[in-house]
Amino acid sequence: MTAPADTQPVVIELHGVRLRLTSSLPLFCDYVRHTMQPYVVDTQQPADLESHLDWIDAPPARSLEDAFPGAGWRSRPDRDLYIDGEKLCWLRIDDFTDLHLAAAHTGGRLCVTGRYYFQIGRAPSTEWLRRLRYRGDLARLQARRFSTLLYYLVYHPILWRLSRDSGWSVAHGGAVATPDGALVLFGMPGCGKSTLSVGLLADARRTMLSDNIVLHSRERVLACPEVLLLDDRSLERAAGGAAHLVPTGERRVYERDAYRPDRVAMEPTPPAAFFCVERAQRTQLTEITVDECARFAIAGNQLAKEVRRIAINNEVYDLIAGTQAPDAGADLRALVAKAPCYRLSVGQDDSLARVISDLIEPALAEHAVSAVAK
Numbered sequence: 001m002t003a004p005a006d007t008q009p010v011v012i013e014l015h016g017v018r019l020r021l022t023s024s025l026p027l028f029c030d031y032v033r034h035t036m037q038p039y040v041v042d043t044q045q046p047a048d049l050e051s052h053l054d055w056i057d058a059p060p061a062r063s064l065e066d067a068f069p070g071a072g073w074r075s076r077p078d079r080d081l082y083i084d085g086e087k088l089c090w091l092r093i094d095d096f097t098d099l100h101l102a103a104a105h106t107g108g109r110l111c112v113t114g115r116y117y118f119q120i121g122r123a124p125s126t127e128w129l130r131r132l133r134y135r136g137d138l139a140r141l142q143a144r145r146f147s148t149l150l151y152y153l154v155y156h157p158i159l160w161r162l163s164r165d166s167g168w169s170v171a172h173g174g175a176v177a178t179p180d181g182a183l184v185l186f187g188m189p190g191c192g193k194s195t196l197s198v199g200l201l202a203d204a205r206r207t208m209l210s211d212n213i214v215l216h217s218r219e220r221v222l223a224c225p226e227v228l229l230l231d232d233r234s235l236e237r238a239a240g241g242a243a244h245l246v247p248t249g250e251r252r253v254y255e256r257d258a259y260r261p262d263r264v265a266m267e268p269t270p271p272a273a274f275f276c277v278e279r280a281q282r283t284q285l286t287e288i289t290v291d292e293c294a295r296f297a298i299a300g301n302q303l304a305k306e307v308r309r310i311a312i313n314n315e316v317y318d319l320i321a322g323t324q325a326p327d328a329g330a331d332l333r334a335l336v337a338k339a340p341c342y343r344l345s346v347g348q349d350d351s352l353a354r355v356i357s358d359l360i361e362p363a364l365a366e367h368a369v370s371a372v373a374k
Contacts, residue, residue: 012154013041015168015222015266017161019154020047025055027139031146032154035227035248038264048161050111051153055142059124060098060117067091067100067115077319086320094309096148105321110161114153118142147252151306156313159215159224163314164321168215168222169328170311171297172304175209175221176200177265180368181272181339182209182221183360186297189304191277192346195234199352200360201261202240208261209269213306218334220268229256239353271339273364280345285359293341294333340367 010021010033018041023029033040061067064082068089073082080092090101102113120130120141134141162168174185174197183200185193194211201208208223215222228245229252235242245259252258276288276296288296301307311325318324342363346355 010036011041011043011047012036012039012158013043014039014158014225015162015166017049017158018043018045018047019049019051019158021051021053021154023053023055025053025142027142028053028055028146028149031143032150035147035150035250035258036154038260039225048109049157050109051157052111052113053149053153054113054115056115056117057119058117059119061091061100061115064089064091068102071102081316081319083319088316088320090316093152094312095305096152098145099149099152101152103317103320105317110157110317110321112153112157114149116145116149118145147250151309152313155224155226156310157317159310160314160317162215163325164318164323167217167326167331169217169326169331170224170301170307171214171216171328171332172212172300172307173214173297174211175214175223175269177207177209177269178203178272179205180364182269183364184214184221184271184274185277186274186293186300187277188300191279193277194228194230195237196277196346196352196355198228198230198234198238198241198245199356200241201238201244202353202356207263207265208244209265213310216332216335217268218331219338220270221335222268223264223266225261225264225266227258227260229258231256237352239351271335273339273367274336274341275344275360276342277344277346279348281347282345283347283350283355283359284345285363286343286345287363288341288343290333290337290341292343293336294329296343297332297336298329 010029012019064071071089073084075083082089086105088103093099098117100115104111119127174193175182176197185197187193197211200206210224211228212226213224215224227248244262246262248258248260250258274293276293
């Protein structure tokens with residue numbers, strides 16, 4: 001689990017949890033340092049979590065001994081998961097089969113080692129020829145894997161610690177902080193939450209919390225800061241809110257560029273309203289019950305692969321740490337009971353500025369008047 005002595009570490013701190021990352025591939029550390037720049041800290045204090053990535057130019061190892069020489073096991077809860085007391089080795093990670101993970105939980109601290117097997121193609125006998133052909137483009141091809149590795153080596157351990165130590169659960173949604181509380185946007189993958197959350201930033205009184213994953217307790221929501229991925233059409237629809245985004249210079253799949261909000265609200269925030277967002281033929285806003293809102297949010301969690309991956313990793317780490325998840329469903333239902341809930345159907349070609357000014361803001365104002373009257 002110990003990183004090479006010549007590796008320059010990156011220390012990330014989110015919500016009081018510090019993770020120290022090293023890698024045998026300096027380019028990966030450079031990527032994490034750039035992508036997570038607002039949360040990189042210069043500290044000599046001990047980290048709460050240790051994470052290391054070994055970059056291996058070879059096909060994936062086929063056995064435990066080849067993947068992690070000298071590793072032993074006492075039980076196998078899954079055919080690819082080996083447990084030995086407070087240590088584990090995991091040789092098949094969901095749908096990311098080129099990554100193997102080892103983890104140890106000692107003295108209350110989780111240490112994670114990832115071994116990523118990099119190939120340009122799938123035929124080992126001709127790999128040398130492909131590397132010769134793409135030798136000038138190798139760094140770009142390596143970097144295409146970095147965003148997923150960032151989650152497994154940085155976000156997942158931090159989110160596990162925040163969940164098990166502090167009771168924060170994960171929901172697939174966005175949130176924008178306002179002077180009256182957070183506007184929380186639940187929805188299925190691809191429903192337009194990111195674009196709408198950016199559009200809401202056109203009002204200078206609002207600040208981004210999250211656009212894709214939001215942390216929550218029974219009473220408050222908390223930012224899970226990530227880069228936003230938006231294409232040109234989404235930027236156009238977000239209108240004035242796009243002025244509050246800073247490009248990172250990274251382009252990912254589906255011709256989407258990566259952006260960082262110019263400000264992120266990092267304090268726990270009580271909710272002001274919940275919006276269950278969906279695409280539709282016509283735009284309308286309808287008030288719904290707490291149960292309807294909770295069911296919609298839970299369905300979004302089940303469909304979002306990001307949330308599923310986080311949950312799976314959390315449960316695996318629980319096997320060696322003796323920890324357990326909070327009751328996320330009960331906490332979510334208690335949370336949505338604290339503010340009005342709406343179903344927001346957005347027409348595909350409708351102006352988000354109009355949706356915000358003609359539907360969302362009047363609903364918020366009406367609720368504020370009703371609250372005062374009570």
